[in-house]
Amino acid sequence: MSNPLMTKFNGIEFKNPVIPASGTFGFGREYEAFYDLNSLGGLCTKGLTLEARPGNNGMRLWETPAGLMNSIGLENPGMDAFIKNEWPHLKNLEAVTIINVGGKDESSYLEAIEKLNDLDVQLIELNISCPNVKAGGMAYGIKASMAEDITKKVVAVSKHPIMVKLSPNGESITDIAKACESAGATGLSLINTVQGMAIDYKKKKAVFDNLYAGLSGPAVKPIALRMAHQVCRAVNIPVMAMGGISDWQDALEFIMVGATCIQIGTVNFNHPKAAIEMIAGLEKYCHDEGLKNISEVRGII
């Protein structure tokens, strides 16, 4: 019997549409204690920048009702250290490794992207939507003109397909999505975290040193679902949707609004086996509904 979850994302084959999201999965090693990474469709690396970054000072996590705020600030070992220490481990996986790349300015994006040209990478996720870094980050992702400009330049220097990760915090997300499509993006992923704020009234201070931080988890799911629906209708390139997905039913909802793949983030923290349970749940759903492939319910809403 053919695999009902086999999914093509602009020509790239994923054996299922379930992909742990950047920043919630390290470089995969931590989750090998829970399941075989090859049971995943793919995985997204922690966001990488040209140079190593120590991340933000002060409080980095704050729990909210049904949500989690974070201000990690792209702590990562830098692109060279990633290529040396992590890539050898990832490159042999059957699951598609998606390399997430961020930057503080145009040249740091382009240089980081160029370093990947000699590697056999299937897909790069261009992060123009991190709300937790002062320079770069979300600045490129909240205006369609800037998103288009950086995407065009990255696509021009990269030998690999570029998927742009969009912010929910900027101009109309469909305008930004269309701008990235016309700039040559292979696909889009959305949404990154929703910018929020937390106050510690006892200390009479903002919780986060950066004042604002990114909200994720079930609290943002309705927003993510609406944005996925809008973007899937606005562009012809495939979408990887995310935002508060915690079980196979949530995943299915995003597929029904048109997502080709789904990424799962925060749930990896509180339920480390979430991804494989989601894959099993989607498989069973296809079986129970008599679907030859999950794509039969994609975009039905």
Added chain:
Amino acid sequence: MALILENQELQPGIMKMTLAYQEKNVRPGQFFMLRAWDKDPLLSRPISVYDYQPGKLSFLYQVVGKGTAILKELRSGNELEIQGPYGNGFPQIDTDLLIIGGGIGIAPLFYLARDFKTKNPHKKCRAYLGFRDNPYVTEAFEAICDEVVINVGGIITDDVKTNNSETVMTCGPEIMMKAVSKIIPDSTNVYVSLEAHMACGIGACLGCSCQTKNGNKKVCKDGPVFLREEVFDV
């Protein structure tokens, strides 16, 4: 899922929970992620191991928020999800042991002391335990340690007297552990067990990163136990 054998309030807001546990060997200073609810609160709660013997695992925890309030309501016969053991734990040493604990931070020091005295019956283990108000589990420490000094309402570090034959291990409020780090001479090894907000407990979220002399470390995976000079300016 783990079966709860006992969940008892020792002092207002201070709970001791014992579970049936067969899976893995547990070292002093390690912790588990506890969860006894579905989606709310979102995160599981990292709780230090208070005691472990094959078949039985105990936690000492303080009720501070929504998660621990739910844990408090559990009764023997209930079950909860546990993940772990996580973290590096305290190292094995070949000197005498001096433990300094403050408040609920004494939790990991009990298994540490008991394990040390079981393996080294002829070595000394002394304890300084500080409490803001009502003390708890002091008899348990007195039953295994060679000497226990208890301070209620004062500053435990004011009581500490050291000698050069001991290794110090401490857990409690950061201000207390920093004070310990200052008063213990450089020639003595001091290990501190840090606390941090964490989402995953396994090194993936980077929420508990701390700056050390050797770059960023994760409290959950590289710690929670560090040498004092690695994490504090001394």
